[in-house]
Amino acid sequence: MSTAPALLGKGSTLRSTLAFVAESAGEEALARALAALGDEDRRAIARLQATDEVEFALLCRLWHAVDAVLGATHPDWPERSGEFSIESTGTRLYGGIVRKASPLEFLNQGVSLFQLYYRPGDMQVVETADDRAVLRLVGFDHDEPIFCRRQTGGLACALAIAGGHETSVAHVRCALEGDAFCEWELRWG
Numbered sequence: 001m002s003t004a005p006a007l008l009g010k011g012s013t014l015r016s017t018l019a020f021v022a023e024s025a026g027e028e029a030l031a032r033a034l035a036a037l038g039d040e041d042r043r044a045i046a047r048l049q050a051t052d053e054v055e056f057a058l059l060c061r062l063w064h065a066v067d068a069v070l071g072a073t074h075p076d077w078p079e080r081s082g083e084f085s086i087e088s089t090g091t092r093l094y095g096g097i098v099r100k101a102s103p104l105e106f107l108n109q110g111v112s113l114f115q116l117y118y119r120p121g122d123m124q125v126v127e128t129a130d131d132r133a134v135l136r137l138v139g140f141d142h143d144e145p146i147f148c149r150r151q152t153g154g155l156a157c158a159l160a161i162a163g164g165h166e167t168s169v170a171h172v173r174c175a176l177e178g179d180a181f182c183e184w185e186l187r188w189g
Helices: 011-025 027-035 039-047 056-070 077-098 103-108 113-117 145-161
Strands: 008-010 053-055 122-129 132-138 168-173 182-187
Touching: 008 011, 008 056, 008 113, 011 027, 011 053, 011 056, 011 077, 027 056, 039 056, 053 056, 056 077, 056 145, 077 113, 077 145, 103 122, 103 132, 103 145, 113 122, 145 168, 145 182
Parallel strands: none
Antiparallel strands: 008 053, 122 132, 132 182, 168 182
8 A cells, every 4th residue: 555755845934934924924923823833833843944844734734823813914925925935045045046047047947946845746847938837736736725825926936036027927727626737827028
């Protein structure tokens, strides 16, 4: 009997979520979100380093706690949190991967930004043109809509850092809505 591989994220994903909440909504909002978690989760978060792997389920519990605190007043927080993650931690840790001469160079490089944050799986380029691309999530079978929204924000930020102008990212297919897979359409000027 085989089981599906465990979904994992990097501690930097969790840490950037905490930093985003503190910076955008304040320490009190962060304290309320953390208080909503169980003791074991709070202990795991306290000792987690940016390069540690963390169970995706813990990331999801944190995101749900943050959503309970911010969702009503900041409904776009998942996208903004994804942008924040790339803009702060992503460019500091992986600047050479994100900073490229063009979005196409960023998308077609040999190193996967997705795999530096999550495993298993990858974001694969399935279609390109001079000013657009379509990315498909493969091998990361999750059930978390906040993840999809964070990816949307993170991709938009990465495109801009990679030299894209007037960028837009749309989550055009979603496995959670009955599609065969998740896909994002990226456009830039």
